[in-house]
Amino acid sequence: MNLKPSPLAPPCFPNLPEVKGVQAATHAYGLYGLPATREDAFLFVFAEGTRTAGVFTRSATRSADIDWCRAALAQSGGMARALIVNAGNSNAFTGYKGEAKNAATLDALTAALQVDKSQYYLGATGVIGEPLEDPNHIGKDVPALVEKLSAPDWEATARAFMTTDTFAKGAGRTLALDGTRIALAGIAKGSGMIAPNMATMLAYVFTDAAISSPLLDRLLRQHVETTFNAITVDSDMSTSDTLMVFATGASGMAPIE
Numbered sequence: 001m002n003l004k005p006s007p008l009a010p011p012c013f014p015n016l017p018e019v020k021g022v023q024a025a026t027h028a029y030g031l032y033g034l035p036a037t038r039e040d041a042f043l044f045v046f047a048e049g050t051r052t053a054g055v056f057t058r059s060a061t062r063s064a065d066i067d068w069c070r071a072a073l074a075q076s077g078g079m080a081r082a083l084i085v086n087a088g089n090s091n092a093f094t095g096y097k098g099e100a101k102n103a104a105t106l107d108a109l110t111a112a113l114q115v116d117k118s119q120y121y122l123g124a125t126g127v128i129g130e131p132l133e134d135p136n137h138i139g140k141d142v143p144a145l146v147e148k149l150s151a152p153d154w155e156a157t158a159r160a161f162m163t164t165d166t167f168a169k170g171a172g173r174t175l176a177l178d179g180t181r182i183a184l185a186g187i188a189k190g191s192g193m194i195a196p197n198m199a200t201m202l203a204y205v206f207t208d209a210a211i212s213s214p215l216l217d218r219l220l221r222q223h224v225e226t227t228f229n230a231i232t233v234d235s236d237m238s239t240s241d242t243l244m245v246f247a248t249g250a251s252g253m254a255p256i257e
Contacts, residue, residue, distance in 0.1 A: 006191075009167040013155040016172035017183040020208040021047030021248025024152035025145045026160040029137065031088025031126065041086040041138065042157040043145040044206070045113065050248045052080035052121070053217035055224055057241035063091050064098035065122040066240065068106075075118035078213025080246055082109055083204065084145075085123035086138055087161045087189075089130060092239035097131035101138065108139030112146045125189065125202055125240050126163050152206075158187040161202060165191050180253040182209045191233070203228065203243045210249030212257045220245055 023045045028036035054073060056066045084105060091098045106117040113120075134140075158168035172185035190201025211219075220243070228243055249255065 003164065003166045005166045013158065013168050014170055014172065016154040016170055016185040017174050018151060019183045019185050019206045019248065021050065021250030022152055022206050022208075022246070023149040024157055025148035025150070026153070026156045027141055027145050027148070029086060029088070029141065031086060031137075039156065039160045040088050041084065041145075042160045043142070043149070044083040044152070044157075044204075044246075045146070045149055046080050046082065046246055047248045047250050048081070050080045050246055051078050051211060051213045051216055052244060052246045053078060053213060053220045054121075054242065054244035055220060056243075057238055059239055059241070061092065061239050063124060063240045064094060064102055065091050065124045066242065068102050069121050069123075069242070069244070072118050072121060076116075078217065079119050080121060081115045081119040082113060083121045083123070083244070083246070084109065084138065084142070085125070085161050085202070085204075087124075087163055088126040089124060089132055090126045090128050090240050091124040091131075093129035094131040097135065100135035101132055104136040104139040105142070106139075108136070108142035112142050121244065123161070123202055123204075123240070123242055125161055128239060152185075154185060154187060158189070161187075161189045163189065163191075165189050177209065177253055180251050182207065182251050182253065184209075190238075201228070201238075201241060201243075205243075205245040206248070207245070208248050208251035210251065210253050210255040211247045212255065215256060216245060216247055 030036035186205035188203035
């Protein structure tokens with residue numbers, strides 16, 4: 001969308017640090033019309049042993065992607081190898097067709113990465129109630145995404161899941177922990193349908209710290225209450241609200257249990 005930037009927009013996208021153990025790619029699926037004029041999806045792939053935690057919308061009308069992420073977290077015990085998110089279609093109110101879209105995407109990821117599907121996470125944002133005509137619309141280009149994987153272009157990934165946002169949103173920092181350099185980077189989207197009782201938007205945070213899944217989950221739930229859950233824009237809760245954090249452990253630090 002070509003919307004006038006918010007007066008609150010920063011002058012430029014921040015310079016986010018490299019997070020070890022993370023690769024990413026963006027792709028134009030044409031979810032905003034053909035010919036594709038913008039990139040509208042991203043794929044992140046994580047080092048083996050990456051831990052994750054997430055909080056999601058409490059709406060009873062949540063998307064099929066939310067249902068999958070909750071199930072995957074339980075099945076995998078908080079392990080992660082990939083995250084794929086698209087804009088333009090939220091996969092909410094899509095019934096069995098939405099589940100078919102997820103199944104096809106997960107099959108494509110499994111074929112490309114050869115990892116159990118419980119370690120893959122899905123996200124979608126955009127139009128509600130319109131299933132994709134082809135359930136394999138996202139899955140069919142997963143091989144192309146995998147071929148493009150490299151160190152993340154944080155601004156490109158932040159732009160790829162914008163909907164009504166007027167600017168890309170990201171933040172990051174580095175710190176020393178017991179003499180080891182640790183990096184954190186996060187991207188977020190959201191400008192409407194934002195109300196408390198969840199993460200209030202789609203946001204993904206990445207770090208190369210080594211943190212156990214139970215501790216990561218506890219920290220996320222503790223701090224979401226005074227951050228994302230303290231925000232209201234229009235008092236509407238989205239079908240797709242997601243906040244996930246991924247810790248690759250690739251910094252080399254001793255694991256925090």
